[in-house]
Amino acid sequence: MEVVIAPDDDAVARIAADVIVRTVRSRAAPVLGLATGSTPIATYDRLVALHRAGEATFAAANAVLLDEYVGLAREHPESYRTVVERAFVDHVDLPAGNLHGPDVWADDVVASCAAYEALLADLGGVDVQVLGIGTDGHLGFNEPGSSLSSRTRLKTLTASTRLDNARFFSSLDEVPHHVITQGLGTILDAGHLLLLATGPTKAGAVARAIEGPVAARCPASVLQLHPHATVVLDEAAATGLELADYYREIQHAKPSWQLL
Ligand code: PGA
Numbered sequence: 001m002e003v004v005i006a007p008d009d010d011a012v013a014r015i016a017a018d019v020i021v022r023t024v025r026s027r028a029a030p031v032l033g034l035a036t037g038s039t040p041i042a043t044y045d046r047l048v049a050l051h052r053a054g055e056a057t058f059a060a061a062n063a064v065l066l067d068e069y070v071g072l073a074r075e076h077p078e079s080y081r082t083v084v085e086r087a088f089v090d091h092v093d094l095p096a097g098n099l100h101g102p103d104v105w106a107d108d109v110v111a112s113c114a115a116y117e118a119l120l121a122d123l124g125g126v127d128v129q130v131l132g133i134g135t136d137g138h139l140g141f142n143e144p145g146s147s148l149s150s151r152t153r154l155k156t157l158t159a160s161t162r163l164d165n166a167r168f169f170s171s172l173d174e175v176p177h178h179v180i181t182q183g184l185g186t187i188l189d190a191g192h193l194l195l196l197a198t199g200p201t202k203a204g205a206v207a208r209a210i211e212g213p214v215a216a217r218c219p220a221s222v223l224q225l226h227p228h229a230t231v232v233l234d235e236a237a238a239t240g241l242e243l244a245d246y247y248r249e250i251q252h253a254k255p256s257w258q259l260l
Pocket of ligand 1: 036037038039040131132133134135138139140
């Protein structure tokens with residue numbers, strides 16, 4: 001795992017967008033794994049800016065959602081498909097129909113989860129997966145206790161996640177209790193994991209995920225099992241890290257040929 005401590009939110013977005021653009025340029029048919037929440041929005045803004053400047057095209061790409069709420073109307077402004085369209089897809093040249101997510105509106109949710117796993121396999125797997133982290137250590141919507149080898153399935157949100165996400169809704173009661181999320185095993189199948197975290201509220205979860213034991217108690221700790229995981233933090237999210245000075249030294253001494 002490589003840990004990059006950036007000065008601020010803007011620098012996190014620039015680093016993350018560079019990784020994504022490099023991946024897109026290096027693949028004939030790139031598959032981007034997109035997360036929602038507040039953290040990646042600045043990265044999507046940066047990708048849109050790079051696209052407008054003629055420096056990034058998504059014309060050959062597919063994009064797949066990490067997770068989706070169950071119980072919201074398809075056109076609800078907080079459904080994750082809508083959020084990703086608003087923040088990214090509507091402003092770039094990703095072909096219509098190339099944004100995919102689990103079908104949370106189907107009667108048979110179990111079949112939807114299996115179909116989503118099959119779709120990810122048909123696309124050839126995710127090349128780079130953008131990830132956030134919950135204050136409870138969740139990854140995607142894999143809440144504490146999730147099997148480290150879990151696949152796409154229905155999950156129940158913790159009370160703390162529903163409280164964290166209530167800011168996107170007019171009341172806590174409106175926050176769904178259920179989601180379909182890629183499992184931790186599904187996430188581990190991606191070629192490159194790119195976890196972003198900013199702000200002081202993430203410092204505890206980030207420290208447990210990066211420097212704590214690999215354990216279902218902190219699902220994001222599963223990143224420690226992946227051969228190509230990059231964690232990009234701002235200073236505030238890095239305050240709980242015992243080895244912060246070492247991570248800084250690694251970046252300082254990095255050979256110029258060695259990319260993230
Ligand atoms: P946030 O959510 O980016 O809104 O903090 C991250 C997450 O819950 O995974």
